[in-house]
Amino acid sequence: MHRKVTSHDVARAAGVSRATVSYVLNGRSGQSITETTRQRVLTAAAKLGYAPSTAARTLRRGQSDLVLMLLPPEPLGRALAMVLDGASDQVEQAGLRLIAHRLPDGGAAAPLVRSLVPAALILATPLQEPDLDALQATGVPMASLQQDHADPLGPDLGIGALQVQHLARSGHRRIGVALPAASGYQWRAEARLAAIEEACHRHGLQPPAVERINLDPADASGAVGRWLFADTPVTGVCAFDDEYAFALLAGLSMLNRSAPSDLAVIGAEDIPLARLAVPPLTTVSVHARRIGVLFAQLATESLVEPGGFGTVTGAPEQNLPPVALVRRASA
């Protein structure tokens, strides 16, 4: 309908210059503006429904006020959705805006970043080395769910370690791992497996017996059979996911066995359904929202000026562990 309303329109309506409008709306200190004209500008802007063009602002500043979160091509799980949620809140609180973009399958992230020039970057998906280097070269601050050096926030978030610890303390000496056979989750699956193998080694256990299955009772019962009748039988299993844990429970009941007596099963994620399983699922809960908040803090801390408008005031969530054991009945 009506043309777009620019700061020029506001200036005309308020009877001042465009620069004055900009000074008022951006609250520049160091500039002196009378209270009366300030009010005139403010009311004019409100009446006209003025919203500054991000494009122009970004062009001028050389950097947008968007924080870009890159999602993996695979469908979003609940956990990742929650991460998005928490990050969104945190970013909002810092006066920025979070937008999410699902990276296409073989797609490179660098061109998008170079053209959007976001204020910060949250990587929730693994990238190839060259693409990652290209990203780093853009100078945009970023936090990555992929990094493996930061201790508590490795790609596995410490889930595998907690699963093994619980099983080991419960007396299990040989443990199994159920990973998805589907190709979409491979990088997370590999990260989990590495963490579990490392934890087994640390607890002085044999290497785990790995099975790759689909979310299917028959598939799962096959895996369960191989575990139970192995030379060194498996007595406790780490599932990739609560969903895969459900599959294992179904597989057990197909063989007329049940958890935890025949096979202890521990899941991951603590989905709402976990407490409704029979038996209720022991699992590792992931405070995905908190992780999202954390990563948003990490990504944006470098650009929020100390004491400025968007400074984080609440308690730093840094030290709270993002995962926790939830003891129920299945392990």
Add this chain to the structure above:
Amino acid sequence: MHRKVTSHDVARAAGVSRATVSYVLNGRSGQSITETTRQRVLTAAAKLGYAPSTAARTLRRGQSDLVLMLLPPEPLGRALAMVLDGASDQVEQAGLRLIAHRLPDGGAAAPLVRSLVPAALILATPLQEPDLDALQATGVPMASLQQDHADPLGPDLGIGALQVQHLARSGHRRIGVALPAASGYQWRAEARLAAIEEACHRHGLQPPAVERINLDPADASGAVGRWLFADTPVTGVCAFDDEYAFALLAGLSMLNRSAPSDLAVIGAEDIPLARLAVPPLTTVSVHARRIGVLFAQLATESLVEPGGFGTVTGAPEQNLPPVALVRRASA
């Protein structure tokens, strides 16, 4: 590190003017460019890793190449995540980019849209009337998950109708509805309820018996008890969700009853776990990806020039119903 590389840099490297670069890279017909200089520009751009600034391009064009999908403040369910997935693919295929933004709780969408000026808008969240009007005034084409006039794509997507139809055809005369007590899902819950009430009326059934529960076995068993011992006992129940269906199954087993003999239970969404339930869950599957594709088509059809680069070539998915009954054992 290095400064941002602009079209000016490319021009200098290729030994031509900036305009030529623009003509080459945007493939303007009507301009004559020698093949040799064309190649020189192309290689220069590739070597420098040139990516045009969206900000500047948007400013110039008056409209960005982003399609904005607005998400509800409540946590994303799996279905919505899938919608995002499908929409993302479709938008990508049209040569645009999809970005998602979670709308803050009381937040207005209009300012964001006015400042981003996306090419199109996909509303996956309900908005207040004034905000909606403000959006419409921006002139950005949009598709809405909220609209209730488009027949197959009402806010309920036809789920409620399918649930009731199945129960009615199985001979159930009094049906119940299990809705979430949590406040986050209210608008979807109300839409479902309205659809179910309408369907009951159409099938000549009594109004349904509504129970609002949490994802808790005890809560669910209470509801089940009230249904079974009502003056006119309920024999079949529509659950809001497969998760709530799981809760009802758990509630039944707490009372030593089971589906479908004591109470038929039908879910919605067909989550992967649905087939792992005992008994396997009869449910209404939602082709969320397809819905996403559909909405992306709806939102972008007006701006893709016919025969142009991003024209949709595949079969129109318009007429495929987005939901389908999945017959298993629980109803």
Add this chain to the structure above:
DNA sequence: TTTCGTCACTTACACGTGTAAGTAAAGTGT
């Protein structure tokens, strides 16, 4: 040879914003 059109470009402007530098008037110190 002159005129005219086509080719292959280049020059110049606009998009809307943030901010450094400039300016006229009013106030302050001696």
Add this chain to the structure above:
DNA sequence: ACACTTTACTTACACGTGTAAGTGACGAAA
């Protein structure tokens, strides 16, 4: 009364792009 600072603004430029309008060279028609 004069110089000098402060106040309250305004003027002017840059950010990187797309594109209409302009330009010189070259070939063909008259």
